[in-house]
Amino acid sequence: MRPLTEEETRVMFEKIAKYIGENLQLLVDRPDGTYCFRLHNDRVYYVSEKIMKLAANISGDKLVSLGTCFGKFTKTHKFRLHVTALDYLAPYAKYKVWIKPGAEQSFLYGNHVLKSGLGRITENTSQYQGVVVYSMADIPLVSRDGSYYRTQVLFYSRRICFQSG
Amino acid sequence: MGRKLDPTKKEKRGPGRKARKQKGAETELARFLPAVSDENSKRLSSRARKRAAKRRLGSAEVPKTNKSPEAKPLPGKLPKGIFAGAVQTTGKKGPQSLFNAAQGKKCPAPSSDEEEEEEDSEEDDVVNQGDLWGSEDDADMVDDYGADSNSEDEEEDEELLPIERAARKQKVREAAAGVQWSEEETEDEEEEVTPESGPSKEEEADGGLQINVDEEPFVLPPAGEMEQDAQAPDLQRVHKRIQDIVGILRDFGAQREEGRSRSEYLNRLKKDLATYYSYGDFLLGKLMDLFPLSELVEFLEANEVPRPVTLRTNTLKTRRRDLAQALINRGVNLDPLGKWSKTGLVVYDSSVPIGATPEYLAGHYMLQGASSMLPVMALAPQEHERILDMCCAPGGKTSYMAQLMKNTGVILANDANAERLKSVVGNLHRLGVTNTVISHYDGRQFPKVVGGFDRVLLDAPCSGTGVISKDPAVKTNKDEKDILRCAHLQKELLLSAIDSVNATSKTGGYLVYCTCSIMVEENEWVVDYALKKRNVRLVPTGLDFGQEGFTRFRERRFHPSLRSARRFYPHTHNMDGFFIAKFKKFSNSIPQSETGNSETATPTNVDLPQVIPKSENSSQPAKKAKGAAKTKQQLQKQQRPKKASFQKPNGTSKGADSELSTVPSVRKTQASSRFQDSSQPAGKAEGIRESKVTGKLKQRSPKLQSSKKVAFLKQNAPPKGTDTETLAVLSPSKTQATLKPKDHHHPLGRAKGVEKQQLPEQPFKKAAFQKQNDTPKGPQPPTVSPISSSRPPPAKRKKSQSRGNGQLLLS
Numbered sequence: 001m002r003p004l005t006e007e008e009t010r011v012m013f014e015k016i017a018k019y020i021g022e023n024l025q026l027l028v029d030r031p032d033g034t035y036c037f038r039l040h041n042d043r044v045y046y047v048s049e050k051i052m053k054l055a056a057n058i059s060g061d062k063l064v065s066l067g068t069c070f071g072k073f074t075k076t077h078k079f080r081l082h083v084t085a086l087d088y089l090a091p092y093a094k095y096k097v098w099i100k101p102g103a104e105q106s107f108l109y110g111n112h113v114l115k116s117g118l119g120r121i122t123e124n125t126s127q128y129q130g131v132v133v134y135s136m137a138d139i140p141l142v143s144r145d146g147s148y149y150r151t152q153v154l155f156y157s158r159r160i161c162f163q164s165g
Numbered sequence: 166m167g168r169k170l171d172p173t174k175k176e177k178r179g180p181g182r183k184a185r186k187q188k189g190a191e192t193e194l195a196r197f198l199p200a201v202s203d204e205n206s207k208r209l210s211s212r213a214r215k216r217a218a219k220r221r222l223g224s225a226e227v228p229k230t231n232k233s234p235e236a237k238p239l240p241g242k243l244p245k246g247i248f249a250g251a252v253q254t255t256g257k258k259g260p261q262s263l264f265n266a267a268q269g270k271k272c273p274a275p276s277s278d279e280e281e282e283e284e285d286s287e288e289d290d291v292v293n294q295g296d297l298w299g300s301e302d303d304a305d306m307v308d309d310y311g312a313d314s315n316s317e318d319e320e321e322d323e324e325l326l327p328i329e330r331a332a333r334k335q336k337v338r339e340a341a342a343g344v345q346w347s348e349e350e351t352e353d354e355e356e357e358v359t360p361e362s363g364p365s366k367e368e369e370a371d372g373g374l375q376i377n378v379d380e381e382p383f384v385l386p387p388a389g390e391m392e393q394d395a396q397a398p399d400l401q402r403v404h405k406r407i408q409d410i411v412g413i414l415r416d417f418g419a420q421r422e423e424g425r426s427r428s429e430y431l432n433r434l435k436k437d438l439a440t441y442y443s444y445g446d447f448l449l450g451k452l453m454d455l456f457p458l459s460e461l462v463e464f465l466e467a468n469e470v471p472r473p474v475t476l477r478t479n480t481l482k483t484r485r486r487d488l489a490q491a492l493i494n495r496g497v498n499l500d501p502l503g504k505w506s507k508t509g510l511v512v513y514d515s516s517v518p519i520g521a522t523p524e525y526l527a528g529h530y531m532l533q534g535a536s537s538m539l540p541v542m543a544l545a546p547q548e549h550e551r552i553l554d555m556c557c558a559p560g561g562k563t564s565y566m567a568q569l570m571k572n573t574g575v576i577l578a579n580d581a582n583a584e585r586l587k588s589v590v591g592n593l594h595r596l597g598v599t600n601t602v603i604s605h606y607d608g609r610q611f612p613k614v615v616g617g618f619d620r621v622l623l624d625a626p627c628s629g630t631g632v633i634s635k636d637p638a639v640k641t642n643k644d645e646k647d648i649l650r651c652a653h654l655q656k657e658l659l660l661s662a663i664d665s666v667n668a669t670s671k672t673g674g675y676l677v678y679c680t681c682s683i684m685v686e687e688n689e690w691v692v693d694y695a696l697k698k699r700n701v702r703l704v705p706t707g708l709d710f711g712q713e714g715f716t717r718f719r720e721r722r723f724h725p726s727l728r729s730a731r732r733f734y735p736h737t738h739n740m741d742g743f744f745i746a747k748f749k750k751f752s753n754s755i756p757q758s759e760t761g762n763s764e765t766a767t768p769t770n771v772d773l774p775q776v777i778p779k780s781e782n783s784s785q786p787a788k789k790a791k792g793a794a795k796t797k798q799q800l801q802k803q804q805r806p807k808k809a810s811f812q813k814p815n816g817t818s819k820g821a822d823s824e825l826s827t828v829p830s831v832r833k834t835q836a837s838s839r840f841q842d843s844s845q846p847a848g849k850a851e852g853i854r855e856s857k858v859t860g861k862l863k864q865r866s867p868k869l870q871s872s873k874k875v876a877f878l879k880q881n882a883p884p885k886g887t888d889t890e891t892l893a894v895l896s897p898s899k900t901q902a903t904l905k906p907k908d909h910h911h912p913l914g915r916a917k918g919v920e921k922q923q924l925p926e927q928p929f930k931k932a933a934f935q936k937q938n939d940t941p942k943g944p945q946p947p948t949v950s951p952i953s954s955s956r957p958p959p960a961k962r963k964k965s966q967s968r969g970n971g972q973l974l975l976s
Contacts, residue, residue, distance in 0.1 A: 032573075048600075054551070054575050055602040057615040065590045065603040084594040108523055139527060 001040040001055060001063060012037070012044060012071070012079045018130035020092040027088060043072040044079070046088065083142045086132070090140035093132035095122045104135050108142075221326055403441045410434045411458050434458075438465065445641040448630065451648075451684060454719060460736065467736035468633040468640075474519060475535045477561070478508040479596045480568045483529045485510065491524050505710065506538060508568075528595040533561040536631075536733050536743035540622060540679040541565040543706040543731075543747050547672050548573040550619040555608040555662055558585030560592035562624060567598040576601040577615070581608060609657050612664040619673030623662040625655040625691075627682035631742020634735060648686050655680070655691045663699045668750040676701070676748040681741055683734065685718045688744040692730060693723040700752035705729045706745050711738065714746065 004012065013024055020027075028035055033048045038055075040063060047055070047067030055066045068088070071081040081089075099107055103117025119136055133141045209217060410430050413420040417427060431453070439449050442465045456464055476499075478485040485501070485508055492499060496516035502509030510530075512519055519525070520532055546552050546566045557563045557578040567576055578593070578601050580586050586605055593601055606614055608623070628651050629639045659678055668674045678695075680687055692714070695701060703726040714730030716723050730746035 051575050051600060051602055054577060054615065058577075058602065058604045058606075059614075062605045062614075063602070064586050064605050065593075066601075068599050069590075069594065087597055105523070108526070142526075 001038050001045075001052075001060060001066070004037050004039050004044065008039065008044075008073065008077070008079075009037070011073075011077065015071075015079045015081060016085075016089070019089050019094065019132060021094040023092040023094075026092055037070065038066070039073075040066070042074075044070045046070045046085075086140050086142055090132050090134075095125045095129050095131040096134055097121045097125070097131045098134045098136055098138075099141070101136055104141065107133065221329075398440055400441060403437045407434060407437045407441060407462065410437070411462060414458055438462075442469070443637070443640055445643065447645060448640060448643050451630075455683065455685070463736040464734060467734075467739075468637075471634050472534065472735060472739060472741055474512040475502055475533065476510050476512065476519070476530045477506075477533045477538060477565060478510065478530050479528055479564070480508060481572060481597050482527065483524075488524060488529050491529075492519075492522065495522055495524075497522075502535060505708070506535070506542075508565075509535060509538060511535070526595070528597050531561055531564055531592065531596060533565070534741050536681070536738075536740040537561050537624075538565060539706075539708055539711075539731075539733070539743065540624060540677045540745050541569065543679075543708055543745050544620055544622050544675060544677040545707065546570050546574070546576075546620055550574045550670075550673055551617070552576045553611070553618040553621045553662070553665055554578045555611065555621065555623045555658060556580055556626060557603075557624075558582060558589050560589035562622060563589065563601060564593055564596045564598050566622065567593070567600055568596075570600065572598065572600045574600055577604060577618070578602070579604045579606050579608060579611075581606070609661045611661045616665045617667040617670075618665050619667060619670040619675075621662045621666050621676045623658055623676065623678050625658050625678065625680050625687075627651050627655065627680040627687050628684060629681060631681045631683045631733075631735070631744075633742075635741070648684055651682075652686045652691055655687055656694050659691055659695045660698060663695060663701055663748065663750060664755070666750045668700070668753045674750050675704070676750065677706075677745060678748065679743060679745045681743055683732065683742040683744065685715060685721070688732070688746075689715050689718065689723050689727050689730070690721065692727060692746045693721075695748070696724050696726070698756070699750070700754065700756060701748040701750045703727060703729050704747050704749045706731050706747045708745065711745075714744070 016024060016027075027046070030048075033050060035046060035048050036052060038045050038047060038052060040060070043065075045066045045068065051067055055063060068084055069082055070085040070088075071079055073079055098119040098121070099113055099117050100119045103113050106117070107113050113133075122131075125131060135141055410433060414427070414430055414434070417430075421427075421430075435446070435449055435453060438444065438461075439446055442449075444452075444465075452461060452464065478488050483491075489499060489501075489510060492510075497519060498513040498515065499510045500513065502511050524530060525532075541562050544552075544566070546569050548570050550570065551574060552566055552570070554563045554566065554576060558580040560578065563576060563578045570576070576598075578589055580589060583605055586603060589603055593603070604614075628643050628648050629636055630643065633639050662676055662678070666674060666676050678692060682688065692703070696703065703724070706729065708731050711731035711733050714723075714727040714732055716725050716727050727746070730744065733740055733743040733745075735742055
């Protein structure tokens with residue numbers, strides 16, 4: 001377990017910023033303590049400092065996970081966000097898309113959402129914008145293939161496609 | 166227009182798999198059977214069949230009478246019997262007649278020593294066949310006995326049903342020959358028995374309902390017969406025999422057969438149970454030791470059936486009410502689990518897969534057995550604590566702990582199995598648990614890696630004898646060695662877990678040990694071992710239901726405090742078999758067996774740790790543990806010389822002491838030397854400790870002294886309660902009584918009876934605990950249970966209870 005290097009931090013924050021913009025600081029300074037990102041086995045974990053101290057006692061090969069896994073760095077050092085980060089991104093998301101109950105199941109199981117299934121959408125959402133999808137009950141949704149938790153909105157003639165990013 | 170192909174009639178040709186499939190019994194056997202009975206070859210409706218049967222019934226009265234008048238007709242048999250006859254008419258059932266004929270032929274053939282037995286077995290058959298008849302209405306596969314019965318059929322009267330013919334033949338044969346009956350039934354008992362029940366059922370229909378009473382007493386098959394049951398036994402007969410034997414053993418004096426010992430019956434029962442429920446001998450023997458016979462059968466039955474599916478609401482993300490509503494909307498039929506659980510739901514049935522709903526994926530609930538929720542409830546993790554879960558996979562208990570702690574504090578979730586750890590990671594992330602660190606250590610490495618936890622949960626790997634319904638392989642693959650190996654591992658894990666708990670934790674110091682097994686070797690024995698080896702005591706789990714743990718089992722005797730452990734069974738609580746024990750650690754030191762003070766070491770191995778650490782623990786709030794350790798060392802070194810000096814200055818409480826010398830025999834029966842030794846160091850500890858007694862106590866004690874005495878006298882009035890009661894009752898009060906003398910630093914020169922000393926000493930430790938209680942204890946009225954003996958608030962009450970338990974360790 002080690003802290004992120006500059007480069008890694010930059011890459012990761014860029015990715016996250018696509019969804020929550022500049023609210024990144026909110027992730028780090030939380031009312032219930034300082035949180036930090038730690039890297040372990042190419043995965044980025046988001047933990048509070050207290051927990052991290054306990055985890056520091058555990059040897060690297062025996063440590064499996066700590067706190068929440070935000071995502072991982074691929075072999076080519078790109079950062080992939082995971083579904084497990086959804087709970088943290090959702091409250092701070094800048095652009096949100098709500099889908100109707102009928103389309104909700106379809107989305108959950110991996111299908112695209114048509115424009116007719118769209119309930120609400122934040123204003124000024126541009127094309128290819130990273131968004132967080134919600135159900136009408138304000139529950140952040142993730143599609144069946146876990147990595148589709150955040151989407152890009154494409155407007156094509158009459159269809160809105162949600163693609164993973 | 167294309168050719169009209171009828172897909173239903175298409176016959177598969179060729180070398181393929183489908184072409185080789187059998188076409189079904191009736192078509193196959195049609196080649197062997199004679200032409201179907203000439204009555205009807207067309208299918209009749211059910212009413213038509215009944216009418217036909219009735220017609221035949223009238224015509225074929227004679228052959229129906231069977232020689233077992235007392236066959237048990239169950240209420241549903243009447244129509245079924247008619248069915249049986251009626252069904253014979255259909256072509257499909259044609260082959261059934263062969264059975265009857267063959268059966269009739271078989272029945273008289275085998276040899277048996279006892280006619281009674283044969284009758285009984287016949288009865289069995291008849292009855293059992295009757296049982297099965299209804300269900301066998303549409304039996305498909307029929308054994309081919311056509312060759313045998315062909316000749317017989319031709320002889321019969323054409324008007325009779327084949328089954329009736331067979332029955333008549335059988336009777337003739339039985340009447341002719343002294344029927345010999347053997348235990349062995351050939352294969353496929355169900356198929357065989359069902360046809361024979363036909364005639365008997367019809368006859369019952371004639372005679373009206375008869376009471377299901379065995380007029381023929383059940384006779385144990387002779388010893389030689391028992392060994393013959395090698396071939397596939399008749400399960401119905403075995404079942405009946407099981408019931409018979411259980412009934413006989415319940416009233417053995419009256420119902421036993423002359424000349425047969427109880428052990429013969431038991432052996433027979435054991436074999437039958439093993440056959441019927443497919444258990445291995447070892448496990449069944451263990452179960453017979455564990456349960457009385459009536460419960461045993463219930464337990465075995467319960468293991469055949471899965472427990473209801475239960476789930477636990479994840480209160481981090483939703484409420485039980487909302488979740489129930491959402492699931493009901495999806496089409497799940499559920500109910501709250503019981504009043505003991507605020508987050509549990511039991512699912513009766515569901516139209517959607519319960520493990521795949523969007524709510525599940527969103528982490529709103531976790532599928533968890535009801536008994537798995539109990540250890541976490543017993544452990545009661547508080548917020549901002551450090552918890553260790555030593556064997557956490559698949560993460561149900563860990564996540565429950567996290568939700569009780571509301572994601573505060575830290576949980577270290579550990580498991581030794583890497584594949585199962587993946588499920589832990591997945592579950593914890595899904596449920597939104599953020600305060601866990603997941604590690605992959607062998608649990609035995611624990612205090613070395615990181616220790617000092619407030620609470621520890623050890624759900625030890627076990628033999629799984631409580632969850633046989635989930636994994637039937639356990640019935641046969643568990644052996645003596647497996648159980649002992651499990652027990653050994655559990656002991657090691659438990660000791661490591663105890664060492665990982667921080668006894669001085671402000672809010673904790675608790676450990677819950679649980680297994681999903683019902684074997685005493687893995688449960689009470691392991692707990693008892695830990696009690697002997699470490700400074701822990703058992704405390705009540707807080708679960709008000711469940712059977713108490715055993716304090717003795719066969720040749721083993723366990724500590725009396727094991728009564729506070731809880732056992733759960735599938736047949737009584739409808740949850741997986743489980744065992745839960747909650748420990749409180751009262752000292753961080755590990756008791757060593759001293760080589761120097763060997764005389765004192767061994768006897769005081771149990772006493773000393775309890776005695777000394779109590780003093781240490783009590784003084785925790787007042788001083789550091791270092792002092793306590795010093796105390797202990799001093800005690801151990803200076804046991805002998807201090808003996809004299811440690812006559813308790815109990816002048817004031819002498820009166821009470823004299824009363825207390827009538828304390829339950831448990832104390833007295835033990836070697837006084839043991840007490841003496843224990844009392845010395847104990848006294849020493851107290852002596853050292855008393856200097857740290859706060860002023861509060863000093864002030865309190867004089868007031869309480871006299872009242873305590875009175876209390877003592879009162880308490881001693883009920884001469885011998887259980888050890889727990891009297892000791893627990895005595896100890897707090899004694900504590901108060903002895904406070905005064907301690908506080909005054911009385912000279913230690915008063916010679917006192919050993920036992921009298923020991924009593925005040927023990928309670929004194931309680932006094933030290935009491936120090937932590939802000940409220941003084943009033944006189945303790947004589948109580949039945951330790952729980953009610955203490956009036957301080959529940960949190961503190963627990964301590965006094967546990968002290969009571971600890972007292973027991975001394976005795």
